[in-house]
Amino acid sequence: MADVQNTERDSVFAKALKEGIISGAIALGLFCLIVGFRTEQNIRNELILTQRWGLLAIFVLVAAVGRFLVTYTAPMRAERKKLHKVAEAREPSAFRKSFPKIGLGLLFLYPALVVLILSAYQGSMMGGLQASLKYVDNFGIQILIYVMLAWGLNIVVGLAGLLDLGYVAFYAVGAYSYALLSAHFGLSFWLLLPMAGIFAATWGIILGFPVLRLRGDYLAIVTLAFGEIIRLVLINWTAVTKGTFGISGIAKATLFGIPFTPGPTGFAAMFGLPNSGVYYKIFLYYLILCLALLTAWVTIRLRRMPVGRAWEALREDEIACRSLGINTTTTKLTAFATGAMFGGFAGSFFAARQGFVSPESFVFLESAIILAMVVLGGMGSLVGIAIAAAVMIGGTELLRELEFLKLIFGPDFTPELYRMLLFGLAMIVVMVWKPRGFAGSREPSAFLHERKMISGEFTKEGHG
Amino acid sequence: MEYFIQQSINGLTLGSIYGLIAIGYTMVYGIIGMINFAHGDIFMLGAFMAMIVFLALTTFIGGVPVVLALLLMMLVAMLLTGLWSWTIERLAYRPLRGSFRLAPLITAIGMSIALSNFVQVTQGPRNKPIPPLVNGGITIYGTNITIAYKQMVIIIVTAILLAAFWYLVNKTTLGRAQRSCEQDRKMAALLGIDVDKTISMTFVMGAMLAAVAGTLYLMFYGVISFTDGFVPGVKAFTAAVLGGIGSLPGAVVGGLLIGLIEALWSAYFSIDYKDVAAFSILAIVLIFLPSGILGRPEVEKV
Numbered sequence: 001m002a003d004v005q006n007t008e009r010d011s012v013f014a015k016a017l018k019e020g021i022i023s024g025a026i027a028l029g030l031f032c033l034i035v036g037f038r039t040e041q042n043i044r045n046e047l048i049l050t051q052r053w054g055l056l057a058i059f060v061l062v063a064a065v066g067r068f069l070v071t072y073t074a075p076m077r078a079e080r081k082k083l084h085k086v087a088e089a090r091e092p093s094a095f096r097k098s099f100p101k102i103g104l105g106l107l108f109l110y111p112a113l114v115v116l117i118l119s120a121y122q123g124s125m126m127g128g129l130q131a132s133l134k135y136v137d138n139f140g141i142q143i144l145i146y147v148m149l150a151w152g153l154n155i156v157v158g159l160a161g162l163l164d165l166g167y168v169a170f171y172a173v174g175a176y177s178y179a180l181l182s183a184h185f186g187l188s189f190w191l192l193l194p195m196a197g198i199f200a201a202t203w204g205i206i207l208g209f210p211v212l213r214l215r216g217d218y219l220a221i222v223t224l225a226f227g228e229i230i231r232l233v234l235i236n237w238t239a240v241t242k243g244t245f246g247i248s249g250i251a252k253a254t255l256f257g258i259p260f261t262p263g264p265t266g267f268a269a270m271f272g273l274p275n276s277g278v279y280y281k282i283f284l285y286y287l288i289l290c291l292a293l294l295t296a297w298v299t300i301r302l303r304r305m306p307v308g309r310a311w312e313a314l315r316e317d318e319i320a321c322r323s324l325g326i327n328t329t330t331t332k333l334t335a336f337a338t339g340a341m342f343g344g345f346a347g348s349f350f351a352a353r354q355g356f357v358s359p360e361s362f363v364f365l366e367s368a369i370i371l372a373m374v375v376l377g378g379m380g381s382l383v384g385i386a387i388a389a390a391v392m393i394g395g396t397e398l399l400r401e402l403e404f405l406k407l408i409f410g411p412d413f414t415p416e417l418y419r420m421l422l423f424g425l426a427m428i429v430v431m432v433w434k435p436r437g438f439a440g441s442r443e444p445s446a447f448l449h450e451r452k453m454i455s456g457e458f459t460k461e462g463h464g
Numbered sequence: 465m466e467y468f469i470q471q472s473i474n475g476l477t478l479g480s481i482y483g484l485i486a487i488g489y490t491m492v493y494g495i496i497g498m499i500n501f502a503h504g505d506i507f508m509l510g511a512f513m514a515m516i517v518f519l520a521l522t523t524f525i526g527g528v529p530v531v532l533a534l535l536l537m538m539l540v541a542m543l544l545t546g547l548w549s550w551t552i553e554r555l556a557y558r559p560l561r562g563s564f565r566l567a568p569l570i571t572a573i574g575m576s577i578a579l580s581n582f583v584q585v586t587q588g589p590r591n592k593p594i595p596p597l598v599n600g601g602i603t604i605y606g607t608n609i610t611i612a613y614k615q616m617v618i619i620i621v622t623a624i625l626l627a628a629f630w631y632l633v634n635k636t637t638l639g640r641a642q643r644s645c646e647q648d649r650k651m652a653a654l655l656g657i658d659v660d661k662t663i664s665m666t667f668v669m670g671a672m673l674a675a676v677a678g679t680l681y682l683m684f685y686g687v688i689s690f691t692d693g694f695v696p697g698v699k700a701f702t703a704a705v706l707g708g709i710g711s712l713p714g715a716v717v718g719g720l721l722i723g724l725i726e727a728l729w730s731a732y733f734s735i736d737y738k739d740v741a742a743f744s745i746l747a748i749v750l751i752f753l754p755s756g757i758l759g760r761p762e763v764e765k766v
Contacts (some may be wrong), residue, residue: 049519214751218750236734295560423577424572
């Protein structure tokens with residue numbers, strides 16, 4: 001018996017060794033040029049090569065040893081998994097059930113908590129009011145903008161199943177309509193917010209109309225093309241948009257007419273508070289929180305309305321949907337317009353918060369990031385999407401803060417450089433590991449008597 | 465007229481590069497129905513490989529004849545980029561085969577972000593200029609039309625590669641396996657074709673053509689940067705869709721058309737809006753001719 005186990009062990013070891021060596025060889029081939037050499041300009045602007053064989057060796061070793069360990073431990077992990085499987089399948093805990101409520105409460109308390117906790121550490125590196133503002137601004141507001149965008153795109157991709165790779169165009173339309181209209185006509189934020197939404201929705205319909213006949217990937221590529229066209233027009237139409245310089249000095253948002261300025265009519269003076277920039281940040285936080293929640297609320301309500309049902313039917317099967325008498329044209333157009341409208345809201349908020357817009361903010365990468373949030377979070381699941389947005393944006397923002405890494409890797413180490421690399425790798429890893437996203441369930445919103453599990457074979461997800 | 469012909473030649477040169485990249489998109493799409501978003505970055509990676517090979521040749525060996533240098537650049541870039549593509553397919557796309565349709569698209573977008581940033585991290589964010597490899601050109605007798613030698617190199621290399629590629633797809637066992645997988649993957653597997661291997665080879669072949677395109681791009685423009693994958697990638701995909709995605713001659717025709725449109729638009733209208741023109745034409749073609757120029761119309765099965 002022991003002998004059998006030993007030979008098994010040996011064969012596993014031999015196999016792992018072989019795979020490790022092969023992986024090492026492949027890694028050597030992959031990285032020999034791109035990592036082994038570095039090209040740099042010298043003073044005369046000529047390229048020179050520097051050799052980095054040490055780094056290459058590390059890459060190859062990591063690949064070889066990693067592969068060896070994975071293969072070697074594979075049988076053991078399979079064994080353990082078998083044992084675990086029995087223990088699973090239990091009711092979701094109370095925490096999980098009420099997670100949306102707890103999360104919502106936390107979101108409302110977040111700025112107060114951050115300010116309270118970090119102000120207590122007055123004087124330390126992390127503490128102080130200014131430092132706590134950074135957490136409200138960089139983490140809170142930034143994440144919530146993306147949550148809102150992702151929820152808006154969720155209507156198009158998650159509910160209606162139309163793959164839109166140019167969502168950022170509507171974001172840009174919203175941002176530029178706020179920037180231009182407030183600069184030229186001096187209109188207020190509260191007037192321009194709905195207008196930006198309407199403009200974006202109109203663009204959604206204009207862009208949506210010609211592409212309605214297209215399906216699936218063709219639709220994706222045309223929306224990508226539209227996104228790029230809008231960005232290129234923003235860059236090149238310099239008379240209006242000032243091109244790559246962007247528009248700066250955009251008016252701030254006001255609390256229903258009360259500006260956040262230090263003067264006597266400002267917010268601080270009005271309420272007899274000491275002057276500070278804190279209020280505006282906190283106001284912005286609650287503003288975007290409300291906008292995001294509005295998106296969520298509209299999504300949830302729409303799902304129960306005929307149009308939302310029609311979107312979901314469209315996502316599952318377009319042909320069946322059409323044969324049941326649903327007008328696919330208006331269904332698709334409403335999905336496009338509704339998604340675009342929320343993109344426009346988020347865009348005008350972005351412009352008001354930033355005070356500056358330029359085409360740089362509306363590149364394809366942004367669309368890809370937003371789409372990744374929707375898919376990684378689990379299409380259609382609002383909580384999952386919010387978590388994905390928080391993890392992805394919060395994680396990359398956190399990377400900026402990791403000063404201690406400089407102590408490990410030396411003072412030249414800049415974590416920002418690795419931000420997007422890690423971001424891309426994370427997208428791949430999460431997708432391979434959980435292809436349905438973190439919270440990927442597509443519960444039917446309409447059902448007879450009780451919810452039943454539907455086999456995946458009966459549905460064609462994302463077939464648009 | 466001379467101006468028109470001159471611009472058309474420039475357009476055809478550019479179009480050949482787009483065509484070579486577009487083949488990679490169209491083959492992968494034809495066989496597994498997935499937009500390989502990272503293909504543009506594979507092209508960029510190929511150009512970087514070629515650049516490093518060129519620098520290594522000049523640093524370690526000194527003067528190498530241009531023809532030999534170009535050949536070596538292409539060969540090494542083809543081999544290594546093929547290996548990259550094989551690895552990417554193996555790690556990022558194969559585990560998701562049979563998953564829902566958006567999943568591989570997301571990993572491909574992630575791979576595209578990761579690849580371009582990997583190159584940025586390892587090679588630095590600046591543009592990489594190399595000295596011109598091929599100089600001079602010929603003027604056609606009695607006219608002002610000049611054809612630069614590097615344009616001739618691009619067109620000739622593309623023609624040779626396309627011929628070799630046509631042979632590979634139409635006359636060899638691998639090509640037959642590919643075509644059968646394209647028609648019906650399940651049936652091909654039942655008939656004893658190693659589908660996984662065929663798909664891997666498709667990725668490798670697409671990447672090799674993209675690497676050649678990268679080398680030619682580097683030779684033509686003399687500069688490459690880590691962001692250079694995206695725009696040619698999107699345009700090549702546009703070319704593939706324009707020609708009818710899944711159709712190999714379509715990819716080449718689409719590439720040439722996109723190149724021509726771009727060059728002529730820049731010549732007669734505005735150079736700033738050349739990309740807008742290319743994308744608008746894509747949208748218009750798709751709306752009126754949804755299956756592209758040479759594509760088969762999609763049959764709806766219920």
